[in-house]
Amino acid sequence: MRVIVSGGGTGGHIYPALALLEQLKARQLLDEVLYIGTKRGLESRIVPKAGIPFETIELQGFKRKLSLDNVKTVTVFLAGLSKAKKILKEFQPDVVVGTGGYVSGAILFEAARMHIPTVIHEQNSVAGVTNKFLSRFVDKIGIVFPEVAAAFPAKKIATVGNPRAQQVAQLKPNDRLADFGLAPKQRTLLIFGGSRGAPKINQAAVDALPAFSQAGFQTLFVTGRRHFETIKAQLPTLPATVKVVPYIDDMPAILPDIALVIGRSGATSIAELTALGIPSILIPSPNVTHNHQMINAQSLGKAGAALVIPEPDLDASFADTVIALMQDDARLIEMTRAAKSLGVPDASDRLIALMQAAINAH
């Protein structure tokens, strides 16, 4: 099939789209693809690097509250629509898929208006603004969390899981930690605050690193690109068991060798943790719509797959909590089992079935 995908802003919207494309290719269902993003989003770096044809539409996000900014947003949106129309006429897709982020608004809206089959994917337990808007016009809606169903027209919904889960589910431990100068077989802690990094998590990590480096495990600390220099300046010397990097391009490569993750609870991150069965300490971002990262985190917390620490509760006891867990084999095994029980290892195939259903319905 000829597919246009669009999703952007942060990694949480981009990696599910790339995982879906990988599975379409693996099943020889993909004749041609075009990815639509913005110049400013992370997608402008990640998508071309993955070898996928990439075009941009310039748009800006709607504010949840009524404001003058939204008038400007509408003007830019109308310009975006005319570019979207041109792209759709030239590319002639069989189906258009949106994975969230405001960039997907124009192309999905225009595709629906042109009677091209459309599918959106909502990774979160709370509907994103763009997906909520698009839900009235598109043919099908793939969801992950049952809590979000009430936000969308019931007859369009199917529970599919997050395609990134299928991409990582079959991965096995390997030696790729060596790429970072770490010992592949040693117990390893991974710290990362979502795709952009999180200053509060970074600070907690900086404070705890001296204790971690004495505790008999190794640590890979991902700061997020824009925070790297600031953090490096705070850590002039590091023991060989601690590595600090700005970003990891191929996260799936190292995840199977990670004993414990400390991180945010963005939807795509937790899809990976549950597909692979990785124990985690989740510190939800308090700065997201309707506190959805707390809801995401609690679904793992309740199942015994993660320890959830609200950001304001991060204090001097954090290092001890992490070290105790890293040394508690029985608890880690139990958390692994609990995490895995929440994973959806065939999510891409389910989303592909939904795309086919959208095409067949036309």
Ligand SMILES: CC(=O)N[C@H]1[C@@H](OP(=O)(O)OP(=O)(O)OC[C@H]2O[C@@H](n3ccc(=O)[nH]c3=O)[C@H](O)[C@@H]2O)O[C@H](CO)[C@@H](O)[C@@H]1O
């Ligand atoms: C602050 C914010 O608005 N966050 C939202 C954003 O998070 P964010 O973009 O951080 O999304 P997620 O945590 O869901 O996913 C991050 C993705 O980036 C990857 N990764 C991360 C770091 C790295 O160095 N390399 C790398 O590849 C992870 O493996 C994962 O695949 O989108 C998510 C999915 O819609 C939402 O649930 C989050 O609430």
